[in-house]
Amino acid sequence: MSSETGAVARHRAFSFSRIYAITINTLTELTRLKVFYFLLIFALLLIGSSIFMAQLTFQQEFQILKDVSLGAMSIFTSLLAIVATARLIPQDIEDRTIYTILAKPVPRFEYLLGKIAGVLLLLATVRQMSKAPREQVDDALRALRSSALNVDIFPGIVIIYLKACLLAALTLFVSTFATTNIFTIVVMAFIYFIGHLQATAREYWLQGHSSGWITHAFLAVVALIFPDLQAFNLVDDIVVGAAISLGLFAKTALLGIFYTTIYTLLAAFVFYGKEL
Amino acid sequence: MTDPAVAVRGLTKIFPVPLHRQSVVAVRDLDLRIESGEVYGLLGPNGSGKSTTLKIILGLVSPTRGHTEIFGRDSSLVESREAVGFLPENPYFYKYLTGEETLRFFGRLCGLGGVQLKNRIDELLELVGLTRARKRRLGTYSKGMLQRIGLAQALIHEPKLVVLDEPTAGVDPAGSREIRDLIVDLKRRGITVLLSSHLLAQAQEMCDRVGILADGVLVREGRLEELIAIENQTELVLADASPQLVEEIESLINRSNAKLIERRKSTTTLERLFLDATTERPKS
Numbered sequence: 107m108s109s110e111t112g113a114v115a116r117h118r119a120f121s122f123s124r125i126y127a128i129t130i131n132t133l134t135e136l137t138r139l140k141v142f143y144f145l146l147i148f149a150l151l152l153i154g155s156s157i158f159m160a161q162l163t164f165q166q167e168f169q170i171l172k173d174v175s176l177g178a179m180s181i182f183t184s185l186l187a188i189v190a191t192a193r194l195i196p197q198d199i200e201d202r203t204i205y206t207i208l209a210k211p212v213p214r215f216e217y218l219l220g221k222i223a224g225v226l227l228l229l230a231t232v233r234q235m236s237k238a239p240r241e242q243v244d245d246a247l248r249a250l251r252s253s254a255l256n257v258d259i260f261p262g263i264v265i266i267y268l269k270a271c272l273l274a275a276l277t278l279f280v281s282t283f284a285t286t287n288i289f290t291i292v293v294m295a296f297i298y299f300i301g302h303l304q305a306t307a308r309e310y311w312l313q314g315h316s317s318g319w320i321t322h323a324f325l326a327v328v329a330l331i332f333p334d335l336q337a338f339n340l341v342d343d344i345v346v347g348a349a350i351s352l353g354l355f356a357k358t359a360l361l362g363i364f365y366t367t368i369y370t371l372l373a374a375f376v377f378y379g380k381e382l
Numbered sequence: 383m384t385d386p387a388v389a390v391r392g393l394t395k396i397f398p399v400p401l402h403r404q405s406v407v408a409v410r411d412l413d414l415r416i417e418s419g420e421v422y423g424l425l426g427p428n429g430s431g432k433s434t435t436l437k438i439i440l441g442l443v444s445p446t447r448g449h450t451e452i453f454g455r456d457s458s459l460v461e462s463r464e465a466v467g468f469l470p471e472n473p474y475f476y477k478y479l480t481g482e483e484t485l486r487f488f489g490r491l492c493g494l495g496g497v498q499l500k501n502r503i504d505e506l507l508e509l510v511g512l513t514r515a516r517k518r519r520l521g522t523y524s525k526g527m528l529q530r531i532g533l534a535q536a537l538i539h540e541p542k543l544v545v546l547d548e549p550t551a552g553v554d555p556a557g558s559r560e561i562r563d564l565i566v567d568l569k570r571r572g573i574t575v576l577l578s579s580h581l582l583a584q585a586q587e588m589c590d591r592v593g594i595l596a597d598g599v600l601v602r603e604g605r606l607e608e609l610i611a612i613e614n615q616t617e618l619v620l621a622d623a624s625p626q627l628v629e630e631i632e633s634l635i636n637r638s639n640a641k642l643i644e645r646r647k648s649t650t651t652l653e654r655l656f657l658d659a660t661t662e663r664p665k666s
Contacts, residue, residue, distance in 0.1 A: 118493070119460075127490035131476065138478050201474035206535060209440045209468035209545075210491045213460050381397075382442045 124212055128220025129227060136190050136228045145186055146232065176262055176341045183229055183270035184298070190228060191277035192290035194221050195377075204382060215374040218278065222370055225274045229267060261355045262341045268362030269338035273298070275369035276333065282376040301335030304328060333365045385454030387543045387574035388422075388439060390414035393448035395434050395598075408434040409598045412448070416591075418542070421565065421575040423585040423606075426595035432578035433471065435595070436547050439576070440468055452543060464492075467536030471548040473528065477521035481512050481531050484520060485538055492539035506534040510564065526557025533564055544568060546577040550584055555656050562588055583651075586610070619648060 136142060198204035207217060277294050284290040308329035337358055340350050393412040398405045409431040416422045424432050437443040439450050441458045455462040475484055482503055489499040507513045510530040520528065529549060536544055549565070550558040565588050568575055579585045585592060586606065593603040602609060620628070628645075635642050 121493065123493070123495070124491050127487055131479075131487055134478065135476060202470045202472065203475055205437075205440075205442060205470040206468060206473060206475070206488065206532070207491060208442060209463060209466065209470075210488065210539070211460050211463045211493075212491050379444075381444070382437065 119213070121216065125216050125220045125223065128207070128212075128217060129223040132194065132221050132224025133227050133231075135194075136224065139190070139193075141189055142186065142228075145182055145189070148182070176259070176266070179263070180266045180269070180339075180341055183232060183266055184273055186232060187225065187229055187270040187274040188277050188291060188294045188298070191222070191225050191274045192281055192284075192287040192294065194225070194278070195281045196284065196287045196290070199382065208382065214378050218282075218370070218374050218377055222275060222278050222373075225278075226271055229270045229274065261350045265338050265340050265355070265358055265362070268359055268366070269335065272333055272335075272338075272362050272365040272369070275366040275373065279369045279373040279376065282373045282380060297332060298335065300328060300332050302339075303336075304332045304334045305336045307332075308334070333369075334361070337361060384418065385451070386415050387418045387420075387453060388414060388416040388576060389451040389454075390435070390439065391449045393435070393438060393450060394446050395431070395438060395443065396446045407598050409438070409445075409595075412595075412598075412600055414593060414600070414603075416574060416576055418453075418574050419569070419572050420590040421569050421577070421588050423589035423592040424576065424578040424595060425580065425582065425585055425592050426578075427580055430595040431598040432580075432595055433547055434598075436468075436545055436576070436578055440466065440545060464539070465542045467539065467541035467544045469529070469532045469536045469544070469546045469549060471551055473532045475520050475528065475531070475535075478519060480517050480519055481507065481523070481527075481534075482516040484531055485534055488535040489538045494539065502538060502540075506537055509537075509567075510534045511560065524557075526553045526560065529553055529557065529561055530564070533561065537568075541573070543574045543576065546575065548579055549577055550579070550581060556660060558584065559657060615643065 195204070198207070204217075208214065273294070276297065277290060280293050280297075281287070281290045284293070307325045310325050338361075340354070340358060390412055393409055393414075394407070395409040396405045396407050412431075412435060414422075414435075424435060426432050434443060438445050439452065439457055441460070441463065444458065450457040452462045453465050455465075476487075479487065485503045485506060486499060489495070489502060494502060503516075504513075507516050510533055512527060512530055512534070515523065515527060520531065523531065533544075533546075533549070536546070546565070550561050553561065562584060565575055565577070569588075569590075575588075577585070577588070589606055591603070591605050592609065594601050618631075632642060632645075
């Protein structure tokens with residue numbers, strides 16, 4: 107060991123290499139989780155089960171195939187986004203690994219960015235993996251009908267991914283002030299259901315249908331704080347065969363990116379002042 | 383005048399208790415100055431404020447009042463951590479990483495890479511005696527090995543200050559001895575060491591200066607030999623002295639104004655006995 111001190115490169119306020127190191131480590135950490143494999147097998151079984159529908163007509167078969175596979179993909183990625191993200195910070199605090207990381211010249215927002223990037227990378231990987239059986243089925247159907255089948259499905263898959271990203275960022279935000287991952291998961295379960303009703307609450311709030319200021323205030327809070335998760339359910343349209351317009355796709359994608367960015371920034375803000 | 387390794391001025395930390403009116407004062411009006419190159423021991427019972435003080439110095443917890451600096455830089459700034467390595471109490475690290483991967487991860491966080499990082503990892507694994515275990519996952523490491531890999535990650539970026547929170551807690555005597563030897567080696571290399579401990583015998587062996595915290599207040603501080611010296615007493619340790627010689631010394635003492643307080647056979651320490659017994663045993 108050299109007796110000289112200070113081998114570290116001059117500190118940079120922002121470093122992609124530090125974020126990359128945390129991202130890859132987070133991805134490795136998440137792929138070691140048993141729950142990840144359980145969910146993955148469950149999703150693959152669900153998607154793969156669409157193959158065994160020989161007695162149905164082609165139209166029915168294709169309809170159910172899209173319904174089951176996209177539905178499973180949506181539920182699985184949402185569930186994985188919440189479960190995987192909820193444990194990241196509490197686990198690091200419990201194991202004290204967060205102290206060793208943040209005692210290095212690593213800004214807190216870089217730590218958070220690395221963590222969320224690891225989850226998003228995992229979701230992207232899983233999305234690719236769960237696409238595989240569906241594509242195999244698509245190939246089989248394509249051979250039967252020799253028609254292009256899944257051009258309309260791709261926007262749906264992108265939107266499912268963005269919804270999972272949003273949920274991951276929101277879970278990260280909740281976990282910055284939660285003390286256990288169970289608390290985070292329970293809160294996220296509530297947010298998930300409220301998020302699907304947010305559009306209704308917003309409509310009532312904006313149109314002033316509600317009676318009484320308490321109801322009005324409650325609807326306002328729901329409409330302003332919670333994400334509109336129903337906006338990401340374009341899969342329903344795809345399943346019934348309706349193509350998504352480019353405008354709607356772009357609008358929904360932008361909404362997903364906006365929510366993900368906002369919740370990540372909020373998480374960074376809360377985490378910045380957190381006593382470790 | 384050069385900046386001290388650590389300067390703490392008027393530090394107070396109060397933790398509010400949720401749903402209660404009262405709050406807990408973890409540290410109260412603490413002043414510390416640790417010079418470069420010394421080994422400083424922050425001693426005290428559990429809950430005396432040692433870990434909180436270390437966390438504030440490392441910027442992990444913000445002080446309610448007061449100011450902390452590391453080599454003249456405000457320790458709440460991320461840049462100040464370029465000069466610091468930290469080993470927390472009972473660290474777990476990531477069990478799925480090998481010793482080598484752990485050091486690579488922490489090295490990258492410090493901006494190291496390429497051949498420089500590879501050489502540094504080799505050097506540190508050699509230093510902490512884990513070269514042969516470099517490819518083993520940390521999940522298979524013993525407590526002592528975890529402490530040693532923890533010390534290696536604290537040193538990865540060649541810091542000028544190393545902060546160790548209970549470095550030998552839960553480690554067996556042999557492992558504990560290895561860690562103490564490493565700390566003494568750090569001092570020899572000119573690295574400042576700030577450690578917290580409630581194992582006083584170990585702190586006595588390693589520290590140049592100590593501060594004793596009780597209920598968040600620094601109740602004693604100074605050079606170790608000055609703090610523990612008993613001014614009006616002198617010890618003579620004799621080897622191969624005949625009984626006649628001992629009697630002559632005693633009668634000489636009795637004729638003077640001095641008083642013989644205790645006469646006993648010298649003993650070894652229990653730790654030395656343990657280490658001798660466990661290292662002499664032939665390996666099966």
